[in-house]
Amino acid sequence: MKPNFEEMTNAQLRTYALEHRAEEDLEALRLLFSRLKSDSQAIKFDLPKTQEEEQEQFELFKRLVEKKKT
Amino acid sequence: MYYIICVTIEAVIINPSNEQAQACLQVCQWLSNCYKDIHLFRFDTVTGDVYILAGDELEILVPSDGLWYFL
Numbered sequence: 554m555k556p557n558f559e560e561m562t563n564a565q566l567r568t569y570a571l572e573h574r575a576e577e578d579l580e581a582l583r584l585l586f587s588r589l590k591s592d593s594q595a596i597k598f599d600l601p602k603t604q605e606e607e608q609e610q611f612e613l614f615k616r617l618v619e620k621k622k623t
Numbered sequence: 624m625y626y627i628i629c630v631t632i633e634a635v636i637i638n639p640s641n642e643q644a645q646a647c648l649q650v651c652q653w654l655s656n657c658y659k660d661i662h663l664f665r666f667d668t669v670t671g672d673v674y675i676l677a678g679d680e681l682e683i684l685v686p687s688d689g690l691w692y693f694l
Contacts, residue, residue: 567676567680567682570663570676571662571663571676574662574663574665579665579667579669579674582663582665582667582674583667583669583670583674585674585682586672586674586682586684586694589682589684589692589694590684590692590694592694594694595684595692595693595694596692596693596694597690597691597692598646598690598691598692598693599689599690600642600645600646600649600689600690611653611656614653614657614693615653615656615657617693618654618657618659618678618681621678621679621680621681
């Protein structure tokens with residue numbers, strides 16, 4: 554029997570999705586990402602049009618990845 | 624003596640947009656540059672979104688319009 558995904562925290566949904574990654578059922582993952590997308594903290598990226606823009610975006614990406622560690 | 628082996632290969636056909644495919648390639652390369660392992664990469668055929676779980680707690684969403692989200 555599947556757990557009630559709505560009652561699970563984001564961390565629990567992530568763990569469940571990773572443990573069941575060989576299955577094609579995406580319900581847990583879809584719910585996790587729909588929650589995250591509506592989160593105002595989400596940072597939006599666009600495809601870079603110039604090399605400078607790409608470099609700037611990558612620097613921001615690196616900073617965000619580093620920040621997640623702390 | 625002959626053996627007959629039947630194999631069913633199940634594969635979901637995915638149709639990403641050009642922008643989405645490019646964004647996914649870029650995201651995966653950047654994660655690699657940052658020494659982050661990609662644990663899960665999935666195309667959702669219902670919503671058309673790509674879900675990426677990487678590192679300890681990195682979540683990236685790449686919708687079909689090519690704009691992508693770091694969450």
